[in-house]
Amino acid sequence: MTSRFLSALAILLAAAVSVSAHHAAAGIDRTTTKELKGTIKAFSWQNPHSWMEVEVVGEGGKVVTWTVEMTAPSYLVRAGWKASTVKPGDEVRVTVRPLRNGDPGGLFVSVTLADGRTLTERPVLAQAAPAAPPAQ
Amino acid sequence: MRFAIVTFLVAGAVATAGAQQADAPPLGALAPANLNKSRPAAPFDVTGTWLNDIRFKGSWRFGPPPDNVKLKGEALKHFEAARQAQAEGKVYHDDIGQCWPAGLPMIMTRVWPIAMVQKPTVIYMVSGFMNSFRTIFLDGRPHSDPDVVVPSFNGESIGRWEKDTLVVDTKYFVGHHHWIDSGVPASTETHIVERIKMVNSATMEIEYTITDPKGWDGEMKFTKRWNRVDDQDIQEVSCLPDLNQHIPSTQSKDNVR
Numbered sequence A: 001m002t003s004r005f006l007s008a009l010a011i012l013l014a015a016a017v018s019v020s021a022h023h024a025a026a027g028i029d030r031t032t033t034k035e036l037k038g039t040i041k042a043f044s045w046q047n048p049h050s051w052m053e054v055e056v057v058g059e060g061g062k063v064v065t066w067t068v069e070m071t072a073p074s075y076l077v078r079a080g081w082k083a084s085t086v087k088p089g090d091e092v093r094v095t096v097r098p099l100r101n102g103d104p105g106g107l108f109v110s111v112t113l114a115d116g117r118t119l120t121e122r123p124v125l126a127q128a129a130p131a132a133p134p135a136q
Numbered sequence B: 001m002r003f004a005i006v007t008f009l010v011a012g013a014v015a016t017a018g019a020q021q022a023d024a025p026p027l028g029a030l031a032p033a034n035l036n037k038s039r040p041a042a043p044f045d046v047t048g049t050w051l052n053d054i055r056f057k058g059s060w061r062f063g064p065p066p067d068n069v070k071l072k073g074e075a076l077k078h079f080e081a082a083r084q085a086q087a088e089g090k091v092y093h094d095d096i097g098q099c100w101p102a103g104l105p106m107i108m109t110r111v112w113p114i115a116m117v118q119k120p121t122v123i124y125m126v127s128g129f130m131n132s133f134r135t136i137f138l139d140g141r142p143h144s145d146p147d148v149v150v151p152s153f154n155g156e157s158i159g160r161w162e163k164d165t166l167v168v169d170t171k172y173f174v175g176h177h178h179w180i181d182s183g184v185p186a187s188t189e190t191h192i193v194e195r196i197k198m199v200n201s202a203t204m205e206i207e208y209t210i211t212d213p214k215g216w217d218g219e220m221k222f223t224k225r226w227n228r229v230d231d232q233d234i235q236e237v238s239c240l241p242d243l244n245q246h247i248p249s250t251q252s253k254d255n256v257r
Helices: A002-015 A073-078 A124-128 B002-023 B073-087
Strands: A034-044 A051-057 A063-069 A091-098 A105-112 B048-052 B114-119 B122-127 B133-137 B156-162 B165-171 B179-181 B191-200 B203-211 B220-228
Touching: A034 A063, A051 A091, A063 A091
Parallel strands: A063 A105, B133 B156
Antiparallel strands: A034 A051, A034 A091, A051 A063, A091 A105, B048 B114, B048 B220, B114 B122, B122 B133, B156 B165, B165 B191, B191 B203, B203 B220
């Protein structure tokens, strides 16, 4: 049954950003990704969505805080996450699907930690297998 | 004479007892006297944790409306406005993102699992999405008096067994901030019939028939599947203001409200 769940979850996460969110996500640009290199300001491990804030130094040295929306902890655990995986002050590279309107926010795709590990929202087992195409 | 008096007293006592019984409130679904009533065995038991199977074609959304359905009135206006918003890359009335309940039918197909507990008289459902609570009464009660019932986002569900199928009739919905699908509003007249059956011990299928004389002519029909996820539990979850402040897609200015 675990494999059935992981398989379904892998498809779900691969299929569409809007599927993984509890709300409509038409404001997200799903055609592109953006990499943020910065410092974790906050990370909240909570239902139905976890989230993180990443401080990014922009043009002229101005610090911009990006808000990154994530999925639920029950899914993140299967992708190798714990509540302690990131903490304020950590230097990270975060890939997001950004908001269309240019505001500093987006949906989480992956994070590369200071120790070189890269984590996504996809189950660890599913990451080893090719993602199945969406059913609809 | 003595016989007549005794007869009169006995008849009076029986009548009084009968009147008291008639006035007694109906038994709750979990009352032992209700649970222990003699009933045919249920054809199946949905007790377990279930996740909508998005691999099954059409399993996730309750839309777009089928070709046989003609939207009208406010529903048509909403639908056309939603299509316009979508064409502009905007979100239309993202009420769920603003903490309004998803409600039936949408709550059944969110991407969080649903815990279901079945007793002879009732099925309780708790969604992993906002802990939305749903009750399906199986104890033979009719729908409530419309002058008494409190409308809700999941409505009032009454189930009955038809051979190997559980037929669930649901009405008395909240008619605002409640959507069948993006741009297709539910109303106080929305009526949903679910025909629930087991494909096998680990797969459940539900055929939906949704009508709403206020919103459209015709019947919307959808068939969806769920799989057991035996390694999942439902956790406490609420829609919180400080959470929503950190969800970019609910805070975006691209939401049409």
